[in-house]
Amino acid sequence: VLRTLALSAADSAVQSLTSRIEADRGRPLRLIPVAQEGLPCGMWVSLEDADLVYYSAVASPGHQRHIICHELAHLLLDHPGADVTRNAARLLFTGVDPRTVTAMLSRSSYDTAEEREAELLATLILQGRRTADRPTERDARVRRLTSAMGDGPETD
Amino acid sequence: LITFTVLVWLVTLAKLPVAWRQRQDVLARAFWLALVSLAICMTLDQPPLYRAIGEWTGVPNLAFPITYAAGVIAGFWCQAFLWATASSADAVQRIRRRAGFAAATVAMIALSAPFGPTLLPNTHDVTHLPPQHWGDLLLRLSIAAWTALSLGDIAWLCLRFSRQAAGRPLRIGMLLASAGCVLVITRLLLEYGVYSVLAWHRDHQSTGELALIRWLNLGTLLGFAMIALGLGVPALTRRVAAIAAWVRDLTRYRRLRALWLALRPVSATLNWPGYRLPLIHRVPLVAVSGRLYRRVIEIQDGFLAIRPYRDAELERAMHREAIHRGLPAHSATAFVEARTVRTAVEGFLRGIPVERCAVDTARSQEQESQDEVRHLLTVASFLRD
Numbered sequence: 198v199l200r201t202l203a204l205s206a207a208d209s210a211v212q213s214l215t216s217r218i219e220a221d222r223g224r225p226l227r228l229i230p231v232a233q234e235g236l237p238c239g240m241w242v243s244l245e246d247a248d249l250v251y252y253s254a255v256a257s258p259g260h261q262r263h264i265i266c267h268e269l270a271h272l273l274l275d276h277p278g279a280d281v282t283r284n285a286a287r288l289l290f291t292g293v294d295p296r297t298v299t300a301m302l303s304r305s306s307y308d309t310a311e312e313r314e315a316e317l318l319a320t321l322i323l324q325g326r327r328t329a330d331r332p333t334e335r336d337a338r339v340r341r342l343t344s345a346m347g348d349g350p351e352t353d
Numbered sequence: 354l355i356t357f358t359v360l361v362w363l364v365t366l367a368k369l370p371v372a373w374r375q376r377q378d379v380l381a382r383a384f385w386l387a388l389v390s391l392a393i394c395m396t397l398d399q400p401p402l403y404r405a406i407g408e409w410t411g412v413p414n415l416a417f418p419i420t421y422a423a424g425v426i427a428g429f430w431c432q433a434f435l436w437a438t439a440s441s442a443d444a445v446q447r448i449r450r451r452a453g454f455a456a457a458t459v460a461m462i463a464l465s466a467p468f469g470p471t472l473l474p475n476t477h478d479v480t481h482l483p484p485q486h487w488g489d490l491l492l493r494l495s496i497a498a499w500t501a502l503s504l505g506d507i508a509w510l511c512l513r514f515s516r517q518a519a520g521r522p523l524r525i526g527m528l529l530a531s532a533g534c535v536l537v538i539t540r541l542l543l544e545y546g547v548y549s550v551l552a553w554h555r556d557h558q559s560t561g562e563l564a565l566i567r568w569l570n571l572g573t574l575l576g577f578a579m580i581a582l583g584l585g586v587p588a589l590t591r592r593v594a595a596i597a598a599w600v601r602d603l604t605r606y607r608r609l610r611a612l613w614l615a616l617r618p619v620s621a622t623l624n625w626p627g628y629r630l631p632l633i634h635r636v637p638l639v640a641v642s643g644r645l646y647r648r649v650i651e652i653q654d655g656f657l658a659i660r661p662y663r664d665a666e667l668e669r670a671m672h673r674e675a676i677h678r679g680l681p682a683h684s685a686t687a688f689v690e691a692r693t694v695r696t697a698v699e700g701f702l703r704g705i706p707v708e709r710c711a712v713d714t715a716r717s718q719e720q721e722s723q724d725e726v727r728h729l730l731t732v733a734s735f736l737r738d
Contacts, residue, residue: 256657258725263653320646320650338439338514342438344381
């Protein structure tokens with residue numbers, strides 16, 4: 198999955214994954230920060246016509262990116278999600294019609310293979326991503342030169 | 354002399370994996386061929402090998418024309434690489450013209466060698482003696498002409514790339530390569546151009562002349578080494594930066610251990626799922642940045658888990674202590690987190706939530722991951738106090 202994503206270091210992982218998933222699934226994906234205590238720090242909720250990813254509003258930016266990527270990993274890996282009772286959905290979310298919730302997964306433990314896989318993929322996506330510490334070569338010829346010399350981003 | 358040759362071979366070998374990976378790419382191939390031709394040229398110019406080639410083949414000074422032919426080929430590949438990269442509209446025509454010129458120079462070297470150096474005793478000194486036969490003179494003048502035009506071309510292209518490059522290592526590398534070309538041009542024009550004409554058919558050489566020529570030869574070797582080093586500088590700089598980052602990440606990973614251990618009871622369910630992880634990631638000192646990333650995420654998971662169990666009263670007291678100690682604002686927050694983490698963990702394990710803490714662990718959205726790691730390191734440092 199990671200190879201097929203082919204994310205470049207310059208990409209914003211969350212933005213590019215969100216756009217890709219929206220295009221693949223043909224429906225909107227919304228990222229919603231939640232400040233409510235007692236909920237898992239991240240959740241994916243599948244509605245009939247959209248995907249919602251809830252993440253902790255009080256987590257640090259880097260932690261939020263990881264939580265969101267974990268939930269997006271579920272979608273990339275085509276995890277089915279667990280059935281959720283409408284009562285539970287009503288208790289958990291405000292602003293969502295519980296009748297439209299079809300499945301959900303939350304980042305709270307690694308008891309299931311799906312959670313372990315999603316955490317692994319989120320880690321692999323984000324662990325090697327650092328902001329470029331070299332200036333980007335503006336000139337295409339210089340980019341070709343560095344690439345052929347084995348110093349370009351394409352080769353290393 | 355051998356140091357420069359070894360240096361060029363090291364750069365050539367260091368580039369081999371990249372050349373192999375990009376073997377379909379004409380540019381990458383041309384670049385590596387330029388390096389390997391240069392390395393062969395410098396190796397053949399080593400006096401013991403130079404003499405040995407003459408002895409093995411029975412053709413005195415055979416290494417002389419071969420060395421320079423290899424030099425011409427190296428120069429051509431370098432020109433081809435740079436012109437193909439520069440990709441001007443007439444790059445193909447330019448490369449063809451240069452190929453023709455290189456072929457003509459090699460042909461001239463091959464034609465003149467039997468009437469020049471091969472008629473003299475088999476010694477490396479022949480390369481620095483005044484030309485004795487017309488073949489000698491022709492060979493040297495051919496080399497001088499090729500040097501002036503081709504290496505001049507390379508020096509100019511490198512200088513152009515140096516000015517266009519945004520990255521400092523590439524700028525310096527290209528400048529170094531350009532300066533190396535100028536050194537080689539200077540020496541070969543002086544010795545094989547000017548000196549060859551002035552000393553033509555002289556059968557003696559003063560000590561001063563010999564010393565000057567030897568020094569000039571050192572300039573050539575230094576020039577070739579500068580060219581090779583210049584082409585390798587950008588990649589070498591990255592390697593050095595990678596090593597520095599590895600050391601920094603390893604230090605941070607170890608310094609965060611105390612904090613990670615303190616939070617481990619609450620984030621046990623969030624610990625790294627080691628299953629299906631490639632074996633290489635489990636070897637110590639390997640994949641350090643990945644391990645550091647996991648440690649930071651697990652610590653942050655821990656902080657989120659204990660958030661409802663933090664004792665606001667205790668934290669206010671700790672904050673007062675931090676101010677009393679004269680700690681700056683950021684350190685004060687870290688100090689409070691470190692001092693109260695055990696209490697919160699205990700609360701989590703006993704399942705007794707306390708009122709929400711007044712000190713917010715969350716930081717602004719603008720702060721980047723590096724700031725988060727630095728903050729956790731500060732927390733960890735207070736935890737060890």
